Amino acid sequence: MQVFTRRIQQTGKSTYIVSLPREWVAANNLKKFDQVRMIPVSTGLLITVDSEAKMSEAEIRAGRSDTPAEAARLFFSKYLEGYAKIRVTFPEYSPQTMSFLKERIRRWLVGVEIVEESSTEMLAQCLPMHDKLPVKLSIERMGSITSNMVVDAINSVVEANKSLAEEVISRDDEVDRFYHFVTRQLNAAVRDYSVLNSLQLEDPAECIAYVLVAKSIERAADHAVNICKRALHSSSGIFDADSIVDISEDVVGVFKSSLTALLGLSIKKANETMTLSERVAVKIEQLQTLPPRKKEKADSQATLLTVLGSLRRIAEYSEDIAEAAINIASRKVT
Incomplete structure (x- = not known):
């Protein structure tokens, strides 16, 4: 892990400034006027970007040879990673796989709703519930x-x-x-x-x-x-x-x-x-x-x-x- 060192600059009487590393800014696709989070922790100050934006949507492309269980495992992995939306696309109309996937979502996942559905695509929305269920x-x-x-x-x-x-x-x-x-x-x-x-x-x-x-x-x-x-x-x-x-x-x-x-x-x-x-x-x-x-x-x-x-x-x-x-x-x- 790369470590960056910066000197603290002061402007005016009460404002302190620390520059962000160019490499870090580029890696996180940041630009002028974007916001970052500064979170005090026991070991110092953590500067981070909005993780929810980075984990906004995942796409799963099911293959023709994938079984319904394999498609469900891929969906669950994206759910566990924390994606807000999960889009599943199928190469052709597959009612068995789609029914199996929806049944598994209903039985085993909390806060997931199917918001879009067609013959070859399904979009699930994962609702944030961090503050409601610690x-x-x-x-x-x-x-x-x-x-x-x-x-x-x-x-x-x-x-x-x-x-x-x-x-x-x-x-x-x-x-x-x-x-x-x-x-x-x-x-x-x-x-x-x-x-x-x-x-x-x-x-x-x-x-x-x-x-x-x-x-x-x-x-x-x-x-x-x-x-x-x-x-x-x-x-x-x-x-x-x-x-x-x-x-x-x-x-x-x-x-x-x-x-x-x-x-x-x-x-x-x-x-x-x-x-x-x-x-x-x-x-x-x-x-x-x-x-x-x-x-x-x-x-x-x-x-x-x-x-x-x-x-x-x-x-x-x-x-x-x-x-x-x-x-x-x-x-x-x-």
Whole structure:
């Protein structure tokens, strides 16, 4: 990275001037009377251009051999980068791809509207929502949805309630929507300090930690879905349901504790969460190593191991969230 040095000039009694490097001005296509942003940061003064103008519109040209899923992945990548508009053009009329893309946008993305559409082109507008939905609020909502998913997933297995299992699976879309939205916000915050401030964050380094937190919550929700899928395919229910319910309550408690530590930036609470998770892991391992009962069917044993495996992973993701809380809080202490 090139470093420029300038001397401070003074004009009049109270105005100080610093010239901008010619190379930087040219690289950002700036001209006379254009505005730049000057943002005080902990290490000095940041001078930047309007990032929203630079990220105004992205264009995706779908190829004839591209599958609907491939076109959707390209669209999602541009959404996560932070573009305000995303234009998708197709070489020919492709109703299957367009329908697939619109369905994925509706299910998994926040603040996206199709504003123009023809037989070979689609334009999506991504609405700015930085000031309306700060990162911590999104994380809190993701965590609340996920913890309820885990509770209901266990109930669906214990009660052999397939309709409840299907309903829990459908909730995973909402967690995915928040995950993609948080990632988009944090990508924008890394580029633009004004977005960082609107998200109520102080340091770009926090963005990395919060992306990891959002991913951990999203993966915990995926394991709730795994439990529900097992409930849908199990024909014999689950043996020793009381033990499973007890352990699941412990895991949900650990998960909620990690979120409390993160949202409150409490190092003490985060360390308590780590200790609780270790205790839960011991309980899960003890139950996993028990030999199958004589009356227990193979299907029931497979369900038990699947549920225990997912609960263990959720506890591990909770530890990751607690660790992120410690990393963020320790920076503020120093």
